[in-house]
Amino acid sequence: MKLKYELEDSPPLGESLLYGLQWLAVTIPSVIILGKILGSMQGTVAAEVLYMQKLFAVTAVSLLVQIWRGHRLPLVIGPATVLLIGILAAQSSSLSAIYSSILICGVVLTLLAVSGLFAYLRRLFTPRVVAVILLLVAFTILPTIMQLISSGSDNVSSTRHLGFALVFIILMFAGQRWLTGLWKSTLILWAMIIGSLAYYLVNPGWSQGLNSAGLAMISGFFDRLTTGIVLDPGLLIAFLLCFLGLVINDLGSIQAVGSVLQADEMPKRITRGITFTGLSNTLAGLMGVIGPVNFSSSPGVIVSTGCAARRTLIPAGIAMLVLAFLPKVLFYLSFIPSVVIGCVLLFIMCAQVAAGLATAFSAMEQPFFDYALLIGLPILLGTMVAFLPAEVVSAFPAKLRPILANGFVTGVLVSLLLENVIFRTRS
Secondary structure, three states: OOOOEOOOOOOOHHHHHHHHHHHHHHHHHHHHHHHHHHHHHHOOHHHHHHHHHHHHHHHHHHHHHHHHOOOOOOOOEEEOHHHHHHHHHOOOOOHHHHHHHHHHHHHHHHHHHHHOOHHHHHHHOOHHHHHHHHHHHHHOOHHHHHHHHHOOOOOOOHHHHHHHHHHHHHHHHHHHHHOOHHHHHOHHHHHHHHHHHHHHHHOHHHHHHOOOOOOOOOOOOOOOOOOOOOOOHHHHHHHHHHHHHHHHHHHHHHHHHHHHHOOOOHHHHHHHHHHHHHHHHHHHHHHOOOOEEEOOOHHHHHHHHOEOOHHHHHHHHHHHHHHOOOHHHHHHHOOOOHHHHHHHHHHHHHHHHHHHHHHHHHOOOOOHHHHHHHHHHHHHHHHHHHOOOHHHHHOOOOOOHHHHOOHHHHHHHHHHHHHHHHOOOOO
16 A cells, blocks of 8 residues: 555654644544533533543543554544443443443553463454454444434424434435545544534524533543542443453454554554553543543545554644643534434444454354354344343342343353353364
8 A cells, every 4th residue: 555654754744733633533523422422421511521521631642642652553542332331331330330440440451461461361252252242332332322313302303303313324324435535534523513513404493502601611620530449349340341342442453554554563562552552441440431442443544645654643632632621612512412423323333233244254164054143142132131121120139230231241241151161162
């Protein structure tokens, strides 16, 4: 692949700023979407914006550290969807317990990467288990997507929401089909902007809630930190399994970009990258926000821009860090209708399903039926658990509820049991 700027090149300042703006356009949407979903659970507008500030700061610091000391590859970083599943499934637990678990899991991941023990755990991740994990992320988040898309309001009925969502999703896939280059790489950003404007035109009353009164233009975000560790064994086990999915995404993203760029010393880059992902999640747990992971969307940006210089991500990281101190700006950036967020999240999860199916198909062995059967049970069981009614979940033992009520965790446990115990074969 012919590139204008290679991995270690330093483009002129003007071009670096332009490329940094493009990387920023790719990075911001995931931070806003997941920050909006989790921030809305904080109770007040001020608390929601504070959550967004901290998430922007953690993402920015993680990006800058990975560029300088981690994998040193041009990789986009954003909140881990698999941790979103864990947080949503643990709403009966306290926020201190949830983010203490993320903090502890970040420390564990760091120690596994530094000590080299992670290489032994990778043996459990057969292609079939990896496929199940990728698919479960998409299927077990469906209840949240359904709620975002179908929930009506005083001014808009659920039927109109569903109709808007159907048209909007079809248009997003049309954009995926016909757009090229950077337009295609930043499709999610444009979908959020155009979708919000279209929703306003269809439902003018929606903008009445756009009020940033009480928010400062500049402020810090060192509040509501995880200052005391609250240990919930069941919740910790659930998040440890969620971190398996996080590591698979992280590892796959680093390998994908390293392969495209034919980067040297990939084993060292992988070790450093996963180490700093663990440290970033430790920081996220301390700040009380969802942890970050490396995304696999970077190759598309590299190909479309012809620039693989890792230093061009520095302006994007600095810009995100500056935005973290601007709560009023973040309020307006995150004022997106729930139906638009749901549609964008559904679009992203379609890509997740595609990745899972590609993994399953590429490693499929004879007999095909038996191979696929061991994927079917974990997926169906995990999805079924994700849709369990609240009254059924409340009947589970409190200590085991974070595990039994989490569709992703249940599916992964069943997949590991089938693959490494019941149907284990000697290699």
